[in-house]
Amino acid sequence: xxxxxxxxxxxxxxxxxxxxxxxxxxxxxxxxxxxxxxxxxxxxxxxxxxxxxxxxxxxxxxxxxxxxxxxxxxxxxxxxxxxxxxxxxxxxxxxxxxxxxxxxxxxxxxxxxxxxxxxxxxxxxxxxxxxxxxxxxxxxxxxxxxxxxxxxxxxxxxxxxxxxxxxxxxxxxxxxxxxxxxxxxxxxxxxxxxxxxxxxxxxxxxxxxxxxxxxxxxxxxxxxxxxxxxxxxxxxxxxxxxxxxxxxxxxxxxxxxxxxxxxxxxxxxxxxxxxxxxxxxxxxxxxxxxxxxxxxxxxxxxxxxxxxxxxxxxxxxxxxxxxxxxxxxxxxxxxxxxxxxxxxxxxxxxxxxxxxxx
Numbered sequence: 001x002x003x004x005x006x007x008x009x010x011x012x013x014x015x016x017x018x019x020x021x022x023x024x025x026x027x028x029x030x031x032x033x034x035x036x037x038x039x040x041x042x043x044x045x046x047x048x049x050x051x052x053x054x055x056x057x058x059x060x061x062x063x064x065x066x067x068x069x070x071x072x073x074x075x076x077x078x079x080x081x082x083x084x085x086x087x088x089x090x091x092x093x094x095x096x097x098x099x100x101x102x103x104x105x106x107x108x109x110x111x112x113x114x115x116x117x118x119x120x121x122x123x124x125x126x127x128x129x130x131x132x133x134x135x136x137x138x139x140x141x142x143x144x145x146x147x148x149x150x151x152x153x154x155x156x157x158x159x160x161x162x163x164x165x166x167x168x169x170x171x172x173x174x175x176x177x178x179x180x181x182x183x184x185x186x187x188x189x190x191x192x193x194x195x196x197x198x199x200x201x202x203x204x205x206x207x208x209x210x211x212x213x214x215x216x217x218x219x220x221x222x223x224x225x226x227x228x229x230x231x232x233x234x235x236x237x238x239x240x241x242x243x244x245x246x247x248x249x250x251x252x253x254x255x256x257x258x259x260x261x262x263x264x265x266x267x268x269x270x271x272x273x274x275x276x277x278x279x280x281x282x283x284x285x286x287x288x289x290x291x292x293x294x295x296x297x298x299x300x301x302x303x304x305x306x307x308x309x310x311x312x313x314x315x316x317x318x319x320x321x322x323x324x325x326x327x328x329x330x331x332x333x334x335x336x337x338x339x340x341x342x343x344x345x346x347x348x349x350x351x352x353x354x355x356x357x358x
Contacts, residue, residue, distance in 0.1 A: 007102065007124045025322045026349055028341040030226070031162065031193065031302045034280070035273045035345060037224035038266035041259050052254040059257025060084060066264045067232060074199045075207060080237045083244065084252045088192040088218035088231040092119055095188055095214060095233070097246040099153040100125040108156045109144055110333030111137070111163055111304070113190065116156050117332065125153075131333055137164055137294035137304065141172040148176075150183045158190040160197055163331050163340035165300035170201045177203070181212045186239070188214045192231075195222025195270050196277070196300040204234055211236045221301075222270050223263045228256035274299040280347040287351045290358070294338075304328070307337040307357075314339045321353040 064079045071077050085091045092115075100106065102124035108116065109130040117127045130147050132140055139161065148155070155176065159168045173189060180187045187210075189203040194217055199205075203215045214235040220226035230252050233243060252260075263269070278298045285293065285303075291314075294304040305325075307314045313336045315327035328338030344350055 005124070008122065011118075011121055025319075025324050026344060026346065026353065027324045028344055028350060029324045029326050031221060031340075031342050032226045033222060033224035033273055034301055034343055035224070035276055038263045038269040040262045040266055041225070044259060044262045048255065048258065052258065055254070057250050057252060057254035057257055059252055059254060059261070063252070063257050063261060066261055070264055071199070071204055074202065074205050077204075077207070077234065078237070081207065081234055081240055083233050083240060083247055084257075085231045085233060086251055087220055087226075087229040088190060088216045089115060089119075090229075090251065091216040091231055091233045092116055092188075092190070094243060094246050095154075095216075096120060096123050096125070098239075098242055099186060104153050105151050106154045106156065107144075107147060107152045107185075109139070111161075111328075111331040112156070113158045113162045113192075114331055116158075116190070128152075129332060137166075139166060139168050139172070139295070141168075141175060145176060145179055148179055148183055148185070150185070152183075152185050155180055155185055155187045156190065157187070158192065159201075159203070160191075160193040160297060160300045160302075162193065163302060163326065163328075163334070164294045164304045165193070165196075165296040165302040166294070167197045167201060167297040167300065170203070170205065173203050174206055177206055177210045177213050181210055184212075186212050186214060188216065190216045192216065192218040193221050193300055193302070194218075196274055197297065207234060207236065211238060214239060219260050219263065222273065223260070224273075225256075225260060225263060228259055229253075230256045230260045276345075277301050277343055280345070281343050284343065284347055284351055284354075287355070289355050291354060301343045302340055303343065304334070305339050305341060305354075310335060310337045312337050317357055318354070321356050323350060323353050 064082050068077045100123040104125040106120050106125050120127045130143050177187050218231040292306045296303045318325050325339035325341045328334030
């Protein structure tokens, strides 16, 4: 009999990332940039030096320097504050390794990225969540702050929020960081969708003031490079000295590192994408006849749609109209009458199919 960890026996491994769509279905499930990736990435990909495949990657120094350059108008970072990762989920698993033992309590809020909860529980931690009862699902800082206690090792916030796409103001993040610092709690701000909000709203701007803050970033969403699996963690030198104890060498592959380097050189792609998303998202919101939606930001490419009838399975109803979404049942705090959709470039087609719902 193999000696698996006892607490894993009762856990299920269910993720909305396992969904697949047939060719005729409008895929609005996974939250990538609907407008692709920077053109320069395609040009470089066609000229890849195939020696990269045979050798171990050597992208760490160059990519970190480009990340420092990317953030220089917000905060001057040092290379010791940055570690690369295989997507933002890789950052999450390593951070949890730092802080979570069997029975360690972690605080989040719902709805939020469900795979974080799953990883906490796979480590044997206890995920506790504050429900956002504010009108239209709006994040209410007082709900979270009132629940802060010394017992928590971590607080997890995704900003922009997944699944609603709403942006939490930097002043709220600062308030949470201050109180958690006083209580000796580490705050993790997952900014996987962070390129869809202003850089000045990023928690990276607070890193020179707080030693209890960790920020996660990804190239999967805003830069449209999900298939390359590149992300990074930014924090204080002290936290990162511990992070490197659980890190592994060569977290980023050579091809991914090479193409991300090119993406970071494009200053206009993110801004152009945000403007296009804002137009498409506002068009969707104005033209839906049946569905409502939760609090969201107009430049974030995801939104939570809500059917007024709580007995409706909106995910299945949208599938009948050939729209693939993520069921609200995937997110603690939501129900089957909710779905998360990614705003597609074919937004008029999405509107047409949504308005066929009864």
